[in-house]
Amino acid sequence: MSNITKIEGSSCQRYSNALHVGFHQHILVIFETLLSDVLAKLHISEDLLNSYKKSIDQESELNRKSLASTLTITMDEEEAERDRLLSMLFFLVANALASSKAATKAAAQRLDVVLRPYKGIQNQADDAETALIRGLLGDLRKEENTEAVTALNLEPTLASLETTNNAFDQAKNKRAEENSTGETETTVEVRKKTDSMYQDICTLVYASALMATGDEDREFCVSIINEMNRVIANYKTSYKQSLAQKEARKKKEEGDTTGESDQNPEGGEGGDLEFVPVDYPPNR
Known part of the structure; x- marks a missing residue:
């Protein structure tokens, strides 16, 4: 034996x-x-x-x-990016209002009216901001505003804002799903x-x-x-x-190219789960 x-x-x-x-x-x-x-x-x-x-x-x-922590990082990044894109959108329209070109100024004036109800939405709660961004995108993409959006070349910014807003919402929903079941251990x-x-x-x-x-x-x-x-x-x-x-x-x-690791992958001091054989079957 x-x-x-x-x-x-x-x-x-x-x-x-x-x-x-x-x-x-x-x-x-x-x-x-x-x-x-x-x-x-x-x-x-x-x-x-x-x-x-x-x-x-x-x-x-x-x-x-534990991936929830990664999702939180994603949410923070997407939140910052969509706020940046919103600020850029408002800036582009406000800047165009001062344009010396009549067509550019007219397009900005039209869109400024559309944007006024949405100013400050960066300070809204997450879900409210998500919904308001979708409303803003829907209003700017209405047929009557297409010409003005094209004149100010805003569609690339709108597309980026839509992508970022959706990514934020998906990450938030995923985190909520991950945290829905509580663990006691x-x-x-x-x-x-x-x-x-x-x-x-x-x-x-x-x-x-x-x-x-x-x-x-x-x-x-x-x-x-x-x-x-x-x-x-x-x-x-x-x-x-x-x-x-x-x-x-x-x-x-x-930047160190000398020395050896002090860690012992085979076990050693603490942490190693070793099987100690017995000479008889345990009582069960």
């Missing part, structure tokens, strides 16, 4: 959120493909496997929702829960290999351990490559 292959330490506690979810998803696939009677040989209950899957899915959902808490169930699975698989009464069952358990170790090795490699890339970028930014 001492020759039973051990499950390698995963280092998964050190992984980024995306890498952490990916690792556990690949481990889960190993067991989801097994029939219930085969899982019984590993002493893994369907309840444990379902709970493991649920925790992984919850992690994945939390990671997806943080990513850190869910990660710990996922890791804990993974540790239970490791214990059960190794214990099953140790206590297998026949060569066939023992070989099956070892094949599962080998498959888990393959996934673990692949993700350790990805993690080390990620660390190396970050270190290279850091050195490039600092």
Whole structure:
């Protein structure tokens, strides 16, 4: 029994959120493909496997929702841009009012009347500004104003304003959708829960290999351990490559071409989730 292959330490506690979810998803696939009677040989209950899957899915959902911060940045950028375009539009029309060309001045006078109700809309609440911009665009694009808009060459500005306004509205709606479902657990808490169930699975698989009464069952358990170790090795490699890339970028930014990273991708002090084998099946 001492020759039973051990499950390698995963280092998964050190992984980024995306890498952490990916690792556990690949481990889960190993067991989801097994029939219930085969899982019984590993002493893994369907309840444990379902709970493991649920925790992984919850992690994945939390990671997806973290994109809300990116959407907020997009909203801020689009908000600033649409305010800039509005200011430009008002300026172009106001500037044309002082034109020495009669046709230009006449076009500006016509459009100034259209724009007056919309002045100051940059200070309105988000949804109100979005609606008012759509109203402004609709009024300026009415047939009776087409000639004046063309005379002042405003259509490129109107097109940019429409695109930016729509982008802002889409980002705002997307963020609202992402935040519509509240979460009671943080990513850190869910990660710990996922890791804990993974540790239970490791214990059960190794214990099953140790206590297998026949060569066939023992070989099956070892094949599962080998498959888990393959996934673990692949993700350790990805993690080390990620660390190396970050270190290279850091050195490039600092202009430092000497020295070695103090981080140990194999684990070491804190953070490494290592499987400690047992010599007997746990009481369940």
